[in-house]
Amino acid sequence: MFELSFDLAPFAVKARLFLIPTPIASDTVLQTLPASVLEVVPTIRFFLVENIRTARRFLASLKQNIPIDDLTFVEIGKHSDPTVVLTQYKSWVEAGTTIGLMSEAGCPAIADPGNVWVQWAHQWGAEVLPLVGPSSLMLALMGSGLHGQCFAFHGYLPIDTQARVQKLKWLEKQSAALHQTQLFIETPFRNQTLWKDLLQHCHKNTWLSIAANLTAPDQLISTYRIGQWHQKNFAPPKVPCVFLLMS
Template structure:
């Protein structure tokens, strides 16, 4: 690398996933103007999903004109591991950083929320640090933190555990393990699921958790139809709440 490198900007996305027909909040209600202005200036992008990135930039252009036409922007997707692959070797991400190494600012964007948080972009951030490229995270919505803040559960000590096993027996065992960990540490446990399995995960949580454990679910957060419910498991069982199969949700539990 010669000369001064560009900066890798971690640009937040909305949480509506650009779902067709979804009623989205106005973009400038979700993302700060400074973020929109920075995004509009960037001509080079690394994205989790190029389609959702183009959709967001089209919305940005309606508020802050893009520095170049959308079709002229460079948008490269992060490599995706092959389905069913177990512990694939780490990809060489240095080629994706070529614009920054050549002195151009580069945007990293997730399909939704903050890049590099519960997101494959973390590996690119690590590669940028190793290459001496400055990294700047821009402020925006994170479903995990919004769900935690609205839950009323312990926000001083918490852990994000990602997805639970799909197979019912393994999933039930993992739920009991997380409840035991939460009780021992007084720690909130956060998890997510593919939206079409929201109902199955909620049913498993209600079946496996003890009645005095608290469960919070934040669904479709930062959209007009979003909601959070937080209650003891006994309360959830008395008053069931259905979850949509096409909106993302964050689940949080805290054992007493």
């Protein structure tokens, strides 16, 4: 959390922060978002978003006659000034505003920016309202057949080959020690490099699952042991993927 000198006492008027899920595959709004989301979003006029262009495109795709040009957006991406964002955000909460928080795809604050703004909402006494929607991590875990009672997400693995291999070996050890499914992701153009490292350096009895392009018409979810993957002529597509490992 940012170390800024704002008063943390709850404000008199209770603001609301809706955590708005967005599709993780193109043209899947109606298939992946429930009616409750489609009803709430058009009522919101102030948004914290990872990317303004993506947010505007999503709102237009709802086809709810939302007056997009009349809305106020503040970007919370990695190039944003957190002090500027927090100042604007604080003024909204202080006024008892209803605010929407969106990432570029999926559920905000889950493997995406947003958690710090949720923390501030709690500090200021705002009501936090997460909405139902697609999460690639949960869908991948559900579809993998691997242990769903104990799991951990590690984000992106190191780009450096040696460091990445060391990380994979550590994940295998953690999985065996804790009986824990390990989840991680990669930039699509590096999927095949990661896949080669997995097959080369992980034990033949380790389970490996891949979930690619989830919720899209061509989605793929497949789980085999490393030794079985060696017998298949498979290369992961250059699309968003979740990788799951369990030893």
